[in-house]
Amino acid sequence: MAKKLVVCDCLGSQAIDPEAISGVTGVACSKMMTEACGSQIAQTAEHLAEGDVMVACQQQAPLFRDLADEIGAAHPQFVDLRDRGGWSDDGAEATAKMAALVAEAQLESPPERTIDIVSSGACLIIGSGEVAEQAAENLAGILAVTVLRSAPEEVTPGGAFDVVCGELRRVTGSLGQFDLRIDRFQEPVAGGRGSATWTAPKDGALSNCDVILDLSGGPSLFPAPEKRDGYLRADPGSQSAVAKAVLDASQLIGTFEKPLYVRLEEPLCAHSRAEKPACSKCLDACPTGAITSAGEHVAIDPMICAGCGACASLCPSAAITYDAPPVATLFARIDTLARSFRAAGGQNPRLLVQDEHGAEMISLSARYGRGLPADVIPFAVSALAGFGHAEMLAALASGFADVAILLAPRSDRAVLQQETELANAIAGGARVRLLDLTDPDALSAALYDHDGDPSVVDPILPLGSRRQVTRLAAKALQPEAEVLPLPETAPYGALLLDQEACTLCLSCVSLCPAGALGDNPDKPQLRFQEDACLQCGLCANICPETAITLQPQLNLTDAALAQRVLHEEEPFACVECGSLFGSKSTVERIMEKLAGKHAMFSNPQAARMIQMCDNCRIQAQYHSENNPFAGGERPAVRTTDDYLSKRKDH
Secondary structure (H helix, E strand, O other), rough: OOEEEOOOOOOOOOOOHHHHHHHHHOOEEOOEOOOOOOOOOOHHHHHHHOOOEEEOOOOHHHHHHHHHHHHHHOOOOEEEEEEEEEEOOHHOOOOOHHHEEEEEEOOOOOOOOOOEEEEEEEEEEEEOOHHHHHHHHHHHHOOEEEEEEEOOOOOOOOOEEEEEEEEEEEEEEOOOEEEEEEEEEEOOOOOOOOOOOOOOOEEEEOOOOOEEEEOOOOOOOOOOOOHHHOEEEEOOHHHHHHHHHHHHHHOOOOEEEEEEEEEEHHOOOEEOOEEEEOHHHHHHHHOOOOOOOOOOOOOOOOOOOOOOOHHHOOOOOOOOOEOOOOOOHHHHHHHHHHHHHOOOOOOOOOEEEEEEHHHHHHHHHHHOOOOOOOOOEEEEEOOOHHOOHHHHHHHHHHOOOOEEEEEOOOOHHHHHHHHHHHHHHHHHOEEEEEEEEHHHHHHHHHHOOOOOOOOOOOOOOOOOOHHHHHHHHHHHHOOOOOHHHHHHOOEEEEEEEEEOOOOOOOHHHHHHOOEEEEOOOOOOEEOOOOOOOOOOHHHHOOOOOOOEEEEEEEEEOOOHHOOEEEEOEEEOOOOOOOOEHHHHHHHHHHHHHOOOOOOOHHHHHHHHHOOOHHHHHHHEEEEEEEEOOOOOOOOOOOOOHHHHHHHHHH
16 A cells, blocks of 8 residues: 555646545545646655655656656556546546545555467568568568468569468467468479579478468458457558558567466366256357367467456356456455445445546546546456456445446447346346447536436445355345346356156256256255356256256345255165165156066066165176176185195105
8 A cells, every 4th residue: 555645736627635535545645736747846756755655647657657767766656536537527526536546546456467478570471462572571670571472473582581372271379379281382492593483382381480460451360350469460552550560560579478367267167068068158259269168168278368358257157267357356446446435425426447448538538528427436447348247236236326338449249238238137227338439528428417326225345256246236236126037148047847857867966067956865856056056058958858947037035045856756665675766756667668578677587676776686686597797616726735735646
């Protein structure tokens, strides 16, 4: 936690109440400055020299970092109060919001997990003509460049870059580790006079590179190409786009840190069991193809993962969790903002979730328009799709009156729409909405003109897993409700069983990945715990009698936390020892179908074994006539006396 907050009213353009902020956050505020980055920069340097300082200005962060380096001080923290609160038509009423933002900025985030990616600078340029040639010449002094043409053309050997031709059949990987398969591969023959000749075409040529610059003008080599590290694509007809791509490619050499965006707990994954399909939500949603099936669970390639967060939002079992930052950090930020806003005297705050695109929109609205209302608190996230229904409900139940998510041009709209519908179904109204706006003035108008519902009277403390927080939030938002109907894609629900069709084979019990289905070792029973059900569909897929149907809903009663019997039958007593085993109806049905009608059970003794428990059946089989497991007489064991007597005979 910073010891001091350096406050500045930015040439009198905003109103800040240092005493109120300090009273809520416990952080001492400096004497109000008016030009901390200009005429009063010497005073700013004195504050930085004290250490443990937070500066209430994000715009001049580079300047203050350079100043700290110049005087040998540690870099300060930063919090943007001006664009997000002070510059607003409601700026005079923004004290509660400013206090909340300062309190949130005090929270410590866990260190980011990363992995090193090494790029040696091997660059493949795909394209023909002057555009590709010029790009290759510009990069040849920086990267090891090879141009891939679609057909052999005239080329002079010994240039600054290599030229080959062929058809790119397959490309996998990402920055630093692209693997290529090229058909009809040809390369120029270096020797000889005049223009170079080409080798004979060859299929299946394998190679690799670190960077791909695609100037072909054709379809992208990858899904979501803008999210594939090391793959740069530009329209060859646009000089500015090609120039930017060339500049970006020139920077892709060296060692880079790539964040590990998600964690995968394989045992929790409900993707498949016994080759029967179940949940595939993450596979369907991943825009880059980083998630693949790996048998009973999925696998995630961290090199391809772009950190959109959709998989973590949709995963019903928490097998995939977002880790940049973890969900617990997100819940802590939400709680801190709501609690600090109330402590500063604010009421019914609204949450505006945004990414970098949204931050720019807010900044433009503040500088040139109306800014944000005093009760709208911006909440920056790195991945909008990672803000799923659990996070939306956590915000509402923590004390926010409503939640608005400001979409970016490349946001995963389908995932956010699905999660919004689920959150509103649980919240009992349209408390969460998506703002698909690109005009800062339209953003301000949408926020100023919207009147939200009052926030919950008794806010929750959002602790635990996403499923636990969802249930806790639902009970706070709808305290009188018992069972909430949900959309078909919801990961919460009940199981409907056709008792007439169910034979209690219990195949569903053995394969349920969440343990929602169980049996009773003492009697034929099928038990179900609704709170644990993921609605993955595996039980319905595995049931040989198609007796299972899923019903999406959220049961808020205590009955959902306990096992209840879905189906039970009278057990059958072994005809030999009397111990209970199986179900009476099943044994009788088997007797009816097999006794006297099947070759193995043609006689009464063999048919009677169907009515025996496992132990008695084995005993009866062993002692029966013509036992297939019986062997001949065992040979006598030879002893020392046998060997000695044989020696005496000789």
